Amino acid sequence: MPLITAPDLRHRLAALRLLDARPDAATYASGHLPGALHANLNRHLSTASDPGHDPVRGGRHPLPPLDRFTAQLGAWGIGPDTEVVVYDANGAGNAAARLWWMLRALGHGRVAVLDGGLQAALEAGMELTVEAPAIAPVAPYPADxxxxxxxxxxxxxxxxxxxxxxxxDVRSAERWRG
Structure with a gap:
């Protein structure tokens, strides 16, 4: 299931784990879809915020170590049977697609990107909340x-x-030019 529509998301919300992949914690804190956790590109989906990270040698957003990412999935309450939906905002980068790809790279097939992102959810009548969901962590995701x-x-x-x-090369023209 690579994409999910906003109306389908709205009807199935309680059965899904949502991950908000917009760029920063302040944006997430100012309002996100109900039940969504924040997945930060620099901190959770790459090593870009690690001390000593050198984008010239390792790229702007290299994959995090596998054990760190699988532990983060467990902290988000995501196990092999968890159905996950990821979203970001149009024009806010490709973090949702990256997170989808990373989950697929672990063999997790139960993940979809919200078609149209946050804007589509708002247009479908979904409301934002500032409440962070209480999530029971699970064991680190089993991937080797x-x-x-x-x-x-x-x-x-x-x-x-x-x-x-x-x-x-699917990077933006600005990034391609260096």
């Missing part, structure tokens, strides 16, 4: 490796040099 293909800088360079292959 990332399951989707990953490439390093050397593999990217090899792809770039091969005239029979095409390498697509």
């Amino acid at each position: 490796q990332w399951r989707l293909p990953l490439v390093d800088a050397e593999a990217v360079e090899d792809l770039r040099r091969d005239p029979a292959r095409r390498l697509l």
